[in-house]
Amino acid sequence: MESTDASTQAHTLAATLMSQLGDAIALHDGPFVLGVSGLQGSGKSTLAAAIAALANERDGPAVVLSIDDVYLTRTERKALSRRVHPLLKTRGVPGTHDLPLLIDTLDRLPHASPDHPVALPRFDKGIDDRAPRDRWPLVTKAPRLIVLEGWCLGVTPEDEVSLATPVNDLERNEDVDASWRLWVNSRIDDYLPVWDRIDALALLLAPSWDVVRAWRGEAEEALHARGAPQAMDDVAMERFLQHYERVSKLALRVLPGMADVVVRLDGRRRPTFPA
Numbered sequence: 001m002e003s004t005d006a007s008t009q010a011h012t013l014a015a016t017l018m019s020q021l022g023d024a025i026a027l028h029d030g031p032f033v034l035g036v037s038g039l040q041g042s043g044k045s046t047l048a049a050a051i052a053a054l055a056n057e058r059d060g061p062a063v064v065l066s067i068d069d070v071y072l073t074r075t076e077r078k079a080l081s082r083r084v085h086p087l088l089k090t091r092g093v094p095g096t097h098d099l100p101l102l103i104d105t106l107d108r109l110p111h112a113s114p115d116h117p118v119a120l121p122r123f124d125k126g127i128d129d130r131a132p133r134d135r136w137p138l139v140t141k142a143p144r145l146i147v148l149e150g151w152c153l154g155v156t157p158e159d160e161v162s163l164a165t166p167v168n169d170l171e172r173n174e175d176v177d178a179s180w181r182l183w184v185n186s187r188i189d190d191y192l193p194v195w196d197r198i199d200a201l202a203l204l205l206a207p208s209w210d211v212v213r214a215w216r217g218e219a220e221e222a223l224h225a226r227g228a229p230q231a232m233d234d235v236a237m238e239r240f241l242q243h244y245e246r247v248s249k250l251a252l253r254v255l256p257g258m259a260d261v262v263v264r265l266d267g268r269r270r271p272t273f274p275a
């Protein structure tokens, strides 16, 4: 899909969401935190930008934060991979985010001012590391709306019994004793205080994990086409995705019953909501 179509589509969806949530945002004491959850490539950042643009026009300042922006640094993940499990070198799964940094940012945003600007953390996927601090944008005015987006936003731990059966070759061959998935699953508890900060959760619900894999393949082709340093070949991409598969499938199962607004997407990311 052309990006203009994507942004038009996202704008329509943003307008629908904002008309549903406008009163709650206006009446809320302090910044309203709108969570946008959706698996890889489901359109979270496009939607978050459209919501923020609309809110900026109508309701006052809005900022977008992504859980992708608070991944642990490469050095921290390397240390974690030595201490806990080699698979933790790869960013993404619960346990590989700097949650204190995210919480501290959320705590400080309501007090942002020209004298006390708040820097929004940024991660650079090109170097697979946190961007240098001088590239973090500064917020100088307390926002009315914080859009927090992320691929696993709202997810809760799964029953440990189901961890025994591997979901893919990565788990079968590189997590033979299930210790990586047990650790990741138990780390989800650390995210619950962040989920508690979300005032309303909108879910971009992908039709299936297979469709998410296909979306990721399209994204990779686009990265190759523009010569991006992080572009992966098919084998590397498949392996990368297998790190996320279990928690992604968990999200597909549990989040529709938990989100305040569920936007069901078809394979071309067209919302079947609104009708």
Ligand SMILES: Nc1ncnc2c1ncn2[C@@H]1O[C@H](COP(=O)(O)OP(=O)(O)OP(=O)(O)O)[C@@H](O)[C@H]1O
Residues within 6 Å of the ligand: 001, 002, 003, 005, 006, 007, 009, 010, 038, 039, 040, 041, 042, 043, 044, 045, 046, 047, 151, 219, 268, 269, 270
């Ligand atoms: N509503 C939409 N309709 C059609 N295409 C869309 C829509 N929203 C986004 N897209 C397209 O889908 C692709 C992924 O969008 P986006 O980067 O917003 O997803 P994401 O969930 O933030 O991805 P990631 O998890 O990789 O950060 C982009 O090519 C974008 O142009």
